[in-house]
Amino acid sequence: MMPLEGIRVLDFTHAIAGPTATQMLAQLGAVVTKVEPPGTGDTFRHYTEHAGLPGLSIPFAAVNAGKRSLTLDLKAPEGLAIARDLAGKADILVENFRPGVMARLGLGCESLRACNPGLIYLSLSGFGQEGPLRDRGAYDHIAQATSGMAMMNATPEGPLKIGIPVVDSFTGYLGVIGVLAALRRRDLTGQGERLDVAMIDAALKIMGSAASVWSYTGEAPKGTGNRGFRLVATAEYYACRTGWIALGANHQHQIAALFTALGHPTLIEDERFATHAARVTHYADLKGWLTAQMLLHDAQALDATLAAAGVPAAAIGKIGDILSHPHTAQRGLLHSATLPGSGPGQDQPLTILGPGFGPGFPRPEKTAAVPVLGADTDAILAELGMDETAIAALRNAKVI
Incomplete structure (x- = not known):
């Protein structure tokens, strides 16, 4: 019924x-x-x-x-x-x-x-x-x-x-x-x-969270384009050698896992990138490094690598990619x-x-x-x- x-x-x-x-x-x-x-x-x-x-x-x-x-x-x-x-x-x-x-x-x-x-x-x-x-x-x-x-x-x-x-x-x-x-x-x-x-x-x-931020600070949140909500470069969209990828590493363990998966496990010890506040302050430095790193990889392959490492990420696709994926069929949405x-x-x-x-x-x-x-x-x-x-x-x- x-x-x-x-x-x-x-x-x-x-x-x-x-x-x-x-x-x-x-x-x-x-x-x-x-x-x-x-x-x-x-x-x-x-x-x-x-x-x-x-x-x-x-x-x-x-x-x-x-x-x-x-x-x-x-x-x-x-x-x-x-x-x-x-x-x-x-x-x-x-x-x-x-x-x-x-x-x-x-x-x-x-x-x-x-x-x-x-x-x-x-x-x-x-x-x-x-x-x-x-x-x-x-x-x-x-x-x-x-x-x-x-x-x-x-x-x-x-x-x-x-x-x-x-x-x-x-x-x-x-x-x-x-x-x-x-x-x-x-x-x-x-x-x-x-x-x-x-x-x-x-x-x-x-936009409920933005409304409350404005009420508390008196300032409207600034436009962020493709940057994630936490304003760090590790949660953003990047061009790869083929395709594009969305990174979503917001928390310390995710960012450490991202650096490790990219072959630079000690980068989390760099004082510019060691804490959330430092990563926000040095956003341009970290984005520049990630921009260069992403161009070394194919988006689909990197998607699989980061998923295995526990890093939130996804190759950026078109709507037909997800609609034709077995996951969507199993979800019963179609x-x-x-x-x-x-x-x-x-x-x-x-x-x-x-x-x-x-x-x-x-x-x-x-x-x-x-x-x-x-x-x-x-x-x-x-x-x-x-x-x-x-x-x-x-x-x-x-x-x-």
Whole structure:
């Protein structure tokens, strides 16, 4: 049995943060109905510059597989009535419009919870539902910029964003944590919850240690580029004769083991490198020495040597390297989905990532399907008691 079996989620989300949240709920067993505008759907469907077919981009598929798609014009009275009917039967509603949009559509939290007191209503936005910045739009790289994350990732050339939408994704996961807590509270009280999760808050949560450092010292931590958190040269990225390697020797025994594995066991006795404070002070000297040493080795061979010596390190690879590694397969992270093809019988398999709770966590019995826009509209409306004539009338009126 899946943990959220029987839970119904109404999904008014688009792009990354909201769909990430609702897909996680689907992977935990909830039935997720994704509501999309007729004709266009979620704009993320069209990000085919990365990969995919028209209306079915792979980035969209990655965070929407396993959901049902209902097309609905929320500005039409008939569409609004259907949405409110579905919300009255839902356990969870998730939306990531700008603050105030859902209320203007007639789907605000207070209005819906008046009819369904047990509804858990999750709003995801750039800066939250309250505060002076609430009306500003945000994308992942904007949240990285505003939060200080890009500056903490800076090199001497300037600030750098992290290359993946890390804030978007973490915002979705933070929303799921809130939903699960709200479900537990509802079990005890019978009452739903209003959850307000902002990308800026999620970014700051990721940077929690930096926030406390700033509070204590009054200074923002400086950008470190590829340097590790302890600011020593033995925890950094280096070019090798072939490839690149990440070193992660932070503690005395690890650094001693690193020097020994590199054939210089007495280097730990050098007063410049003998203690953590000395290694920070003489960072440039140690980095220069390590830069020269790394160029004597092949990254993959050095990876194996350092692993055997107990030194945290890894050859720097591409995502396909770890996805195709037997370790990842054994971890149970890789799930199968079905990607609709360009015609009948042309569906193809697609790998998506599961919830990440380890190989022992239960998996859905069915393979997740990537929803074609509006593919489940008729079935969902039939569940509400509509017959074929009523559904056809809605389609003719372009409500669905």
